Amino acid sequence: KMSARKFCVGGNWKMNGDQKSIAEICKTLSGAALDPNTEVVIGCPAIYLMYARNLLPCTVGVAGQNAYKVAKGAFTGEISPSMLKDIGADWVILGHSERRAIFNESDELIAEKAEHALAEGLKVIACIGETLDEREAGKTNEVVARQMCAYAKKVRDWTNVVVAYEPVWAIGTGKTATPEQAQEVHAFLRQWLTDNISKEVSAALRIQYGGSVTAANAKELAKKPDIDGFLVGGASLKPEFVDIINARQ
Numbered sequence: 001k002m003s004a005r006k007f008c009v010g011g012n013w014k015m016n017g018d019q020k021s022i023a024e025i026c027k028t029l030s031g032a033a034l035d036p037n038t039e040v041v042i043g044c045p046a047i048y049l050m051y052a053r054n055l056l057p058c059t060v061g062v063a064g065q066n067a068y069k070v071a072k073g074a075f076t077g078e079i080s081p082s083m084l085k086d087i088g089a090d091w092v093i094l095g096h097s098e099r100r101a102i103f104n105e106s107d108e109l110i111a112e113k114a115e116h117a118l119a120e121g122l123k124v125i126a127c128i129g130e131t132l133d134e135r136e137a138g139k140t141n142e143v144v145a146r147q148m149c150a151y152a153k154k155v156r157d158w159t160n161v162v163v164a165y166e167p168v169w170a171i172g173t174g175k176t177a178t179p180e181q182a183q184e185v186h187a188f189l190r191q192w193l194t195d196n197i198s199k200e201v202s203a204a205l206r207i208q209y210g211g212s213v214t215a216a217n218a219k220e221l222a223k224k225p226d227i228d229g230f231l232v233g234g235a236s237l238k239p240e241f242v243d244i245i246n247a248r249q
């Protein structure tokens with residue numbers, strides 16, 4: 001049975017695109033019949049956010065792919081949540097496994113970023129997920145619980161948080177978690193939320209699955225009771241992203 005939580009599909013463009021290709025994707029999304037019961041959020045490279053914002057339908061949200069933990073100051077190269085808000089981005093993706101693995105962001109820094117982004121009125125897609133080594137060592141639950149704990153030390157109000165469970169071994173590999181594998185971790189996270197936050201937050205919070213989601217596998221994944229949407233990388237740059245948005249139709 002599908003959940004009553006509003007389906008939420010994020011497109012994480014990562015470091016891809018230019019004005020021409022972004023205009024094409026926005027045109028495709030603007031011209032498509034998007035399921036009104038799906039909340040759509042586009043994670044666009046910061047430099048193109050205003051451009052994409054103005055080309056996308058107002059029903060589609062736009063997100064930064066990262067933001068710093070304070071509003072302004074001497075942090076060369078950084079972008080603040082208040083700047084994202086200022087240019088019409090209502091969301092920010094935080095804690096992506098690429099930020100953790102490549103840019104060495106710690107659980108604690110990511111949690112501080114989430115706390116500040118929420119305080120600035122942004123909605124947060126809070127990413128978690130285990131590596132292949134951690135899964136093969138049977139540590140999946142331990143790892144995602146640790147990552148959730150870190151967020152929970154800083155997040156007081158979960159209303160504007162969506163959690164994205166993205167097993168690192170499925171990101172960019174074509175090795176999508178099976179619906180059963182994904183549901184198993186989503187159910188663990190749902191229980192973790194009930195045990196550590198509240199049953200109300202647990203019932204309301206959307207948990208997206210991310211990791212090689214395509215139009216071909218989205219429907220089966222979307223049928224799982226604790227999968228409330230997706231965070232899509234590669235396929236969000238293609239027209240098939242429309243089919244992923246409409247996976248519950």
Ligand SMILES: O=C(COP(=O)(O)O)NO
Nearest residue numbers: 012171172211212233234
């Ligand atoms: O990192 C991802 C998933 O990327 P792919 O869909 O390309 O596996 N989402 O944030």
